[in-house]
Amino acid sequence: xxxxxxxxxxxxxxxxxxxxxxxxxxxxxxxxxxxxxxxxxxxxxxxxxxxxxxxxxxxxxxxxxxxxxxxxxxxxxxxxxxxxxxxxxxxxxxxxxxxxxxxxxxxxxxx
Amino acid sequence: xxxxxxxxxxxxxxxxxxxxxxxxxxxxxxxxxxxxxxxxxxxxxxxxxxxxxxxxxxxxxxxxxxxxxxxxxxxxxxxxxxxxxxxxxxxxxxxxxxxxxxxxxxxxxxxxxxxxxxx
Numbered sequence: 070x071x072x073x074x075x076x077x078x079x080x081x082x083x084x085x086x087x088x089x090x091x092x093x094x095x096x097x098x099x100x101x102x103x104x105x106x107x108x109x110x111x112x113x114x115x116x117x118x119x120x121x122x123x124x125x126x127x128x129x130x131x132x133x134x135x136x137x138x139x140x141x142x143x144x145x146x147x148x149x150x151x152x153x154x155x156x157x158x159x160x161x162x163x164x165x166x167x168x169x170x171x172x173x174x175x176x177x178x179x180x
Numbered sequence: 181x182x183x184x185x186x187x188x189x190x191x192x193x194x195x196x197x198x199x200x201x202x203x204x205x206x207x208x209x210x211x212x213x214x215x216x217x218x219x220x221x222x223x224x225x226x227x228x229x230x231x232x233x234x235x236x237x238x239x240x241x242x243x244x245x246x247x248x249x250x251x252x253x254x255x256x257x258x259x260x261x262x263x264x265x266x267x268x269x270x271x272x273x274x275x276x277x278x279x280x281x282x283x284x285x286x287x288x289x290x291x292x293x294x295x296x297x298x299x
Binding site: 075077103105110111112113114115118157159166167168170171172173 | 184228238268288290
């Protein structure tokens with residue numbers, strides 16, 4: 070079993086929809102949780118960064134962490150065609166610098 | 181402009197050849213990483229280095245080698261021992277874990293990637 074599980078999709082939604090992307094994990098030592106966005110043939114870029122449990126909002130994006138369920142989510146409100154990309158969840162422990170990534174979910178927002 | 185550069189963008193290799201992928205950063209980061217990305221498998225860590233002249237194996241180090249002679253540079257060599265080298269290779273760097281950086285957190289910054297194809 071992988072340490073981090075993420076549905077690869079693809080997920081197709083119409084413009085303006087609310088998108089929910091999720092990851093589950095098995096290592097209870099993970100404390101820092103990230104979402105990266107990766108456009109085709111490009112390097113990933115950091116979208117959201119959360120420490121421990123709770124919610125964090127940034128514009129149209131909201132990241133949620135539920136450590137008791139070992140479950141993290143990224144919500145995108147009012148989705149736009151420019152949001153079409155692969156979204157990777159990543160996480161690390163408090164002492165390690167290396168990240169463990171999910172497989173990524175490919176999102177397509179259609180007009 | 182501060183950032184990470186990778187070269188070349190595309191690389192073709194014949195079977196049995198070694199090739200070296202370049203990664204340079206001017207962010208003054210101590211830590212650097214190499215990942216491999218295959219369809220449906222996300223990013224897998226090959227090697228990482230927390231400081232000059234020191235590096236550790238990641239999850240899939242077999243068939244790869246690295247060096248870290250300068251803080252700015254972390255080249256990756258894909259050797260002929262790597263059985264399935266065709267993939268997208270990503271380099272990243274980050275400040276130390278104890279350094280939360282300008283934004284208040286420890287972030288890994290990625291380069292644009294090198295797509296390696298074995299012919």
